[in-house]
Structure formats: structure tokens, C-alpha cells
Amino acid sequence: MSKIERDPVTGYTTTGHDWNGIKELNSPIPRAVIIFIIITHLAALVGWILLPTWPLGRTFTKGVLGIDQKTDLAADIAAANTARADWMAQMTTLDFDAIRADPDLMARALETAAPIFGQNCEPCHGKGGTGGPGFPRLSDNTWIWGGTAADIAETITVGINSDHPDSRFAQMPAFGRDEMLDRAQIGMMTRYVQTLSNGVIPGDPSEAAMLFQENCAACHGEDARGVEGTGAPNLTDAAWIYGGDAASIWQTLMNGRQGHMPTWQHRLSTADIRMLALYVETMPERAQ
Structure with missing residues (x-):
């Protein structure tokens, strides 16, 4: 041992x-x-x-106390919806001018719309509505379909080139791919569009100016400043959706463009859409 x-x-x-x-x-x-x-x-x-x-x-096992976080959360959400039912109803029934005239109601609308924008719009239009290739900037005062809250609400509701029966529709033809213009003319038009920062020169006798009037003026206007509500953007400013460099413009003329914005009617409530429209309408003001 x-x-x-x-x-x-x-x-x-x-x-x-x-x-x-x-x-x-x-x-x-x-x-x-x-x-x-x-x-x-x-x-x-x-x-x-x-x-x-x-x-x-x-x-x-439920436990003697019967605590259920899912039920508690549902009750909290129901209580929150009840508490804001009155002013949410106003978002649906009042016109936009009346909402703007009520500082408290307008503040509620903007505060509530901020996360709605972040969850649904920011992935395409960028944080703060700064836009990106193929997606318009929302924080400036350049609008294709109209920048009033009513216009914006309509765009959000029906979308652009969406499956909504009343969708806004716009398409840039493929002038090169569909052989409406040859490659030399595409190159000529590319250079011409890049000179339009000061607008179209009246009576310009150049071949490029004549090609523009024959092929582009019907949508973009004889002065190239676009026609709001038709989806044809202003070509004389610095706002470009697909890029204003020569390569991007050439690609646009050659193969055309057809942007897409989904209809949000089935995902967002009428009140959500109207608050979001007010939020987007005020983006240029907040961006200054």
C-alpha cells in the first residue's frame, strides 16, 4: 500500500x-x-x-406563468396600431396640402416613411436617394415622371414598366441594334448629345442636329429638355441615369434602355405610399 x-x-x-x-x-x-x-x-x-x-x-412546455413573447409582441403591435390609428387615417383621407400644413402630422409622416424608404427603396435608389447606374437620383430636383407628392405617389403605386395595368411605360429604342441608325450615325449622335449641356442650337444645320430632330425630338423634345411625365429625361442637364460619358451614351443609343420599377400597391398600404411620396418629395430640400 x-x-x-x-x-x-x-x-x-x-x-x-x-x-x-x-x-x-x-x-x-x-x-x-x-x-x-x-x-x-x-x-x-x-x-x-x-x-x-x-x-x-x-x-x-408553457410554464406556470404562461409567458409567450410572440403573443406579447402581437399585443404590443396591436396597441401601437391603435394608438396611431387616428393620424394614420388622416394620411389616407387628407390631401397633401393639408398634411404639409400640419407640422406635427408632416413630422409623423416623414419619421414613419424613413424606415419604409430604407427597407423598400434604398436598395435601388441608394441611401439618401443618391441613385446609381440605372436608378434615378431622388435627392435632386430632376424628375422624369413629376416631382410632386401626387406624381410620386402615382409612380410608387403603379410602377414603371411593371405588371400593373396602369403602369407608367417608357422605352428607349435600340437605334443601333435595330438598324435605325448605322454605327457612324451612332457615333455622331453620341458626340452631339454630349454637347447639349446648353441646349439645342436653333437652326443648327449639322447632320447630327438633323438626326436628333428626326429620331429623338419626339420624346426628348425639340430643345432636348425632355417631356416630364413621358419618361424621356432632360438631356441638357448633368443628371444621367445610365451615365453621360461617351461609352454609356453610345451603349444607350446602340442597345436602348428600358428601366423597371415594381408596383408597390400590393406591398405598401395607401397611407404608407402617401407618406413615402411626401418623404421623397422633400428629399431635395433635405439634401441641400
Whole structure:
């Protein structure tokens, strides 16, 4: 039988393990640790009894207190909807001028619309409505389909080139691909469009100016400033949806463009759409 060795300082026996003269003591677990373990196990037992705890196939133990976070959340949402029912009804029934004239109501509209924009519009139009390739900038005062809240609400509702029966529709023809213009004419028109920052020169006898009047003026206007509400943008400003460099313009003329904006009628409520329209309408003002 091995001899039991006891540490002369603490009085505890050793385990027999020795590391370079350092011997491991067979000391008991501290009382504080034992008390902590007992308390935590008792707390867990109480939690099992009082709270939803154990999964049982498709259900779970409900607990004596009957706490259900899903039900609580639904109740909180219902209470919030009840609390804002009055002013949300005003968003649907009042005209935009009346909403703008009420500072508190307008503030509620903008505050509520901000996350709606972030969740539904920002992925395409960018944070703050800064736009991007193929998606118009909303934070300037350049509008294709009209920039009033009523115009914007209509665009949000029906979309552009969407499956809504009343969708706004616009398409830039593929002048090159469909052989309406040859490559030389496409190049000529590309250079001409880049010179339009000051508008069309009346009576310009150049071949490029004549090609523009014959092929483009019907949509973009004889002065190239676009026709709001038709989807044809102004070509004399610095706002470009697909890019104003030579390569982008050439690509637009060659292969055409047909943007798409979905209809939001089935995803957003009428009140949401109207608040969002007011939010987008005021974006240029906030961007200054």
C-alpha cells in the first residue's frame, strides 16, 4: 500500500502527482463554488417550472406563468396600431396640402416613411436617394415622371414598366441594334448629345442636329429638355441615369434602355405610399 503523504503547511493530502518538485494537493472544492452550483441549479429548476422551457415535438412546455413573447409582441403591435390609428387615417383621407400644413402630422409622416424608404427603396435608389447606374437620383430636383407628392405617389403605386395595368411605360429604342441608325450615325449622335449641356442650337444645320430632330425630338423634345411625365429625361442637364460619358451614351443609343420599377400597391398600404411620396418629395430640400 502506498504511503499517504500530507502537506505540512495546509494539512491536505497530496494526489501523488509531482511536477519538478511541485506536488498537487487533494484539496476540497471551495464552499462558495458548491453554494453557487446549488443556487444555479435551483434557479434552473424554478425557471423550468415557471417559464416556457422544454420542446415537445411541435409544441413546448408553457410554464406556470404562461409567458409567450410572440403573443406579447402581437399585443404590443396591436396597441401601437391603435394608438396611431387616428393620424394614420388622416394620411389616407387628407390631401397633401393639408398634411404639409400640419407640422406635427408632416413630422409623423416623414419619421414613419424613413424606415419604409430604407427597407423598400434604398436598395435601388441608394441611401439618401443618391441613385446609381440605372436608378434615378431622388435627392435632386430632376424628375422624369413629376416631382410632386401626387406624381410620386402615382409612380410608387403603379410602377414603371411593371405588371400593373396602369403602369407608367417608357422605352428607349435600340437605334443601333435595330438598324435605325448605322454605327457612324451612332457615333455622331453620341458626340452631339454630349454637347447639349446648353441646349439645342436653333437652326443648327449639322447632320447630327438633323438626326436628333428626326429620331429623338419626339420624346426628348425639340430643345432636348425632355417631356416630364413621358419618361424621356432632360438631356441638357448633368443628371444621367445610365451615365453621360461617351461609352454609356453610345451603349444607350446602340442597345436602348428600358428601366423597371415594381408596383408597390400590393406591398405598401395607401397611407404608407402617401407618406413615402411626401418623404421623397422633400428629399431635395433635405439634401441641400
